[in-house]
Structures are given as C-alpha cells and as structure tokens.
Amino acid sequence: MALAAAGAALVPNVASTVIVSKGLTVGYNLHRERKRLTALKNIDLSVRRGEFVVLVGPSGCGKTTFINAIAGLVEPWEGTIEVNGRPVSGPGPDRAMVFQDYALMPWRTVESNVRMPFELQKLGLSQEEMDERVRRYIELVDLKGFEKSYPYELSGGMKQRVGIARALVGEPDILLADEPFAAIDAMTREAMQGELERFVAKAGQTVVFITHSIDEAVTLADRVVVISYRPGRVKEIVPVNLPRPRFDYDVKTLPEYGVLRDHIWRLVKDEAFQAARGEKR
Ligand SMILES: Nc1ncnc2c1ncn2[C@@H]1O[C@H](COP(=O)(O)OP(=O)(O)OP(=O)(O)O)[C@@H](O)[C@H]1O
Ligand SMILES: [Mg+2]
Secondary structure (H helix, E strand, O other), X not given: OHHHHHHHHHOOOHHHEEEEEEEEEEEEEEOOOOEEEEEEEEEEEEEEOOOEXXXXXXXXXXXXXXXXXXXXXXXXXXXXXXXXOEEOOOOOOOEEEEOOOOOOOOOOOHHHHHOHHHHHOOOOOOHHHHHHHHHHHHHHOOOOOOOOOOHHHOOHHHHHHHHHHHHHOOOOOEEEEEOOOOOOOHHHHHHHHHHHHHHHHHHOOEEEEEOOOHHHHHHHOOEXXXXXXXXXXXXXXXXXXXXXXXXXXXXHHOHXXXXXXXXXXXXXXXXXXXXXXXXXX
C-alpha cells in the first residue's frame, strides 16, 4: 500500500492534473505608448492536485500575470490555460486569490472584508456556517479582536492577513497567492508559512504561490518554478523533496536545503542582474 502510494507520487497522473498551461503567452496593450508588451512567453506548466508550486523570478517577469491568467483576470494572447480540464473563461469560486496589494475594501471592516466571497458566490452554506467560517479564518490569521477594525487602522502585515483569510474562507480548490507574506514581519511570517503548509495539506488544496524569498520558496514548495526576465519564460523547474511538515522537521538545518537554496539563488540572480542591466521591452 505504502509502495503503491509512493509509486503514484513519482509517476505524473494526467487525471490528477488540475492546472495546465500550454504555450501560454500573455501581454498587455500599452495604449499610451502604442505598444504591445509581452509579459509571459510560451509557458508550459502542469500543476497536480494538491501540489504546492512556487513561482520565483525578477520583478516584472510576469509572475502576477501568470496567476491572473489562472484566475481568469487576463486572457491568453496565444496558447491555453485550463483548470480541471476546461479553458479558463473568468474567475470562479474554485480559485481564490491573495492579492499583492491586499485589495481590501476600505469602507468595510475586517469581518466584512473576510465575508465578501459569500456575497459574490453562492456556496450553499447556512448563515451559521458562514459566521463560523468567518470567525475561524479570522482566528487562523491571528486577527481575533480586530473584527470591527477598518483597513486604515491596520498595519501592512495585518491587511495582508485579512486578504489571506478572505481567500481561504470559501475553502477554494485552488489558492493563488501573490506574495502573501511580503509585508509580514519575519517571526510571524515563519509561523504563517507553517500554518499555511498545515492548512493546505489538510484541505488538500492546490497552491500557486509567488515569492521573492528563496527561503520561503524552498520551505513551502513541492516544485519551484524559476521564471526568466521579461518576457517571462520557464527557466527551470526545481523539485523540492524535503520532508513535510517542513516546519516540524526544521528543514533549514538539512544539507539538501542549502543545496537547493544555492541552486535557485544562482538561477534567480542571473535573471535579476539581467533585469537590472536594462529595462528593455
Ligand atoms: N495592467 C497592465 N497593463 C500594462 N502592463 C502591465 C499590466 N500589468 C503588468 N504589466 C506589465 O507586465 C510585466 C509583468 O508584470 P507582472 O506584474 O506580471 O510582474 P511580476 O513578476 O509579478 O513582478 P513583481 O515581482 O514586481 O510583482 C511588467 O512589465 C508590467 O509592467
Ligand atoms: Mg507581481
């Protein structure tokens, strides 16, 4: 039984693939400059159900654009992006997003921001179930006591945690997280990484997560996808076979951790230098 399970994990199973990007090219029309900017070029990537995929790469390489394409917020110029075997045609309750810039509603309290997915999507929950979930996820992100606060009364890290609670409250199949811990202090950040790992393992969620922190990438990922400087392409996919839960195993002390970290750092550094040398489109 254990062997069969281990074997299954090694052989990619098409039925267990949840997100498939094939030859995906996405860009933007820059009306003011009368130009077209290619943000991502020819991205081939399949994400398995329950997998934790982390995207890293220099600023402006198209990471946010890629998760926006999965979320249905931008359309492919070329190629396809499919979720559960169907081309993405817009946002849906199966995918939730934690936005890089929080995207909270300033006139709503913490509680009311977290409750938003229930107003936008009919999930068939009773009022009690919704109230219970809102309470549970506010507690999970450590914001108990701030339910009635408005975003302007919160720090950057607290706002980010509201965004995380709002993404999780609908218990989506797929979590798209755009640098969700960037504004959170180092100690809380590590604790939240541990919480997220535990949480998604329990819920069986598929996660596509963006970070600029190589440590965060190695700590969380099943695979790290390194994206090259603009137009973003897949430069390398690095499998991370460290034991889970990573927090409990204290993986940072393992020699493999250092090897992976160095390898990914080298890949990203090359691209970041290229980005710093010229912002050509
Ligand atoms: N709405 C838009 N209109 C025009 N250009 C855009 C738009 N959104 C992104 N871009 C451009 O597309 C490219 C990729 O942007 P994207 O936000 O995907 O990068 P990123 O990898 O997420 O960067 P960062 O790490 O800084 O968040 C950039 O050159 C950016 O200027
Ligand atoms: Mg971004």
